Amino acid sequence: MTPHRVGIVGLGVISAAYLQTLAATDAVVVTAVADLDQGRARSVAAALPAARAMTVADLLAGDEVDTVLNLTTPAAHAEIALGAISQGKQVYGEKPLAVTLAEGRSMLAAAAHAGVRVGSAPDTVLGTGIQTARAAIDDGLIGRPVAASAVMVSPGHEFWHPNPDFYYREGGGPLFDMGPYYLTALVHLLGPIRSVTGASSRPSDHRVIRTGPRAGEAIPVLVDTHVTGVLEHVSGALSTITMSFDSPATVASPIEVHGTLGTLDVGDPNTFDGPVRHRRVNDGGFHLLDPLGGYVDGARGIGLLDLIRTPPRHTARATGELALHVLDAMESLQRAATEGHRVDLTTDADRPAPVPLTPRAEWLATGA
CATH class of the missing domain: 3.40.50.720 (NAD(P)-binding Rossmann-like Domain)
Structure with a gap:
């Protein structure tokens, strides 16, 4: 080819x-x-x-x-x-x-x-982490999904990025920078989002660059740096989300999904192959699941390869339509936080097709 x-x-x-x-x-x-x-x-x-x-x-x-x-x-x-x-x-x-x-x-x-x-992007959700969790949900391992939580807490990109300015301008902040990973994962796991409510804050109007030639320089913060909200999925499931650049770390799981028969502890959606653990109602603890789906040893660019290899008139997995729905959810969450009321989304998106467990050599191969 x-x-x-x-x-x-x-x-x-x-x-x-x-x-x-x-x-x-x-x-x-x-x-x-x-x-x-x-x-x-x-x-x-x-x-x-x-x-x-x-x-x-x-x-x-x-x-x-x-x-x-x-x-x-x-x-x-x-x-x-x-x-x-x-x-x-x-x-x-x-x-x-x-x-x-x-x-x-x-x-x-x-x-x-x-x-x-x-x-x-993000195409991290096409790796074995999120796709294993999705396969477990689709196979009924946790019963009917009723809720999920998504948590990301970090001190901000000024601690590692030499030019972090755009992370604190429009289109940045924890919601727009990191939110796409978590929201896209939640759509893969629980389906599209119907409405959102939320609140947000901005504890400081500036940040200080900590690394590189501009270390010590203060930059303005033009967006909220702590955002929290509740997402109502079309399926009826409810997700809570916290995205923050205002604290060093969290011990909360990046994503948890709760169902009538069990809970999934899901790895970081900013990685491709995070571990997925499962706990049933009467289990004494969580048990690691073997990979059930996804591109094995995935890396950034697999979403592009998936798009290129998807035949015309067929739907790829990392689509603009899905990204638009996630963008709608983020913009609506910002609006809900500002205006103090529930906001209905104006877009919809199909839940992308699941990714079967695909070895690295296969997804790298020409025409795979």
Whole structure:
């Protein structure tokens, strides 16, 4: 098969993980890279046998790219995606889909008009962690799912990232930065979300960078840094969610799912293969489950491969439609926190198809 041609826009920290995955498969070839730092683009291109360093405009307009991998900061997601779509290219982007629901809707409307597809991270939910939990739920291991909890608590990205500014601007904060992992996982596990309620806070109006050449510099905080809420799923299940950049750590499980016959302790949805433990009503403790589904040894980029390999008129798993629904949930949760009342979502999404247990060699293979 002829490798699918990918052009990458944005060569920041996360691009290295994608490049490692794409370099391991013959299913795709990176033909072009672009970044606002042209020196960085030239350096990355020099390490890729088939890639050229290009300007963003030339990459979007060029005829040597089939799919644009959009790894820019959230504020640029919609602009880059719309530019690629206007040139007849499909797009796979980092999370969140866009900064606002309106931007996300415009992306999907443009893609539908152009007859191209949009995919979006996170694809961590396609690994053995979340997919094992999903298989256990679908097999009836916990009975009827009635509730879930999702918790992420950290001190903030200024402790490790040399340029953490965008994490504290619109499209950032714990909800928009980390929320997509947890909300996408909850949709895989319990189905789409009907409505949300919530509250949020912003204990400080600035953060201090702790690492790199800008260490000691204060940056403004323009978004709430602690968000909590309740999600009502269409299935009737209720999820509680806490996303925070305001404390060092938590001992709570990243995700727990509770059913009438048992509970699942689920690993971090920001990883691909977190452990899943199960406890029945009369068990004395939790028991580790063997992997039941998912891409084994998954890595960032499997969502892109899944999109590329999904035939036309079939639905991939890491879709723009799912990302739009998650974006709707996050924007609605922010609105609920600000206005102090329940907010109904205006989007829907199908629960993605489950991923069968798939060995690494198989999902890396051309045409797998």
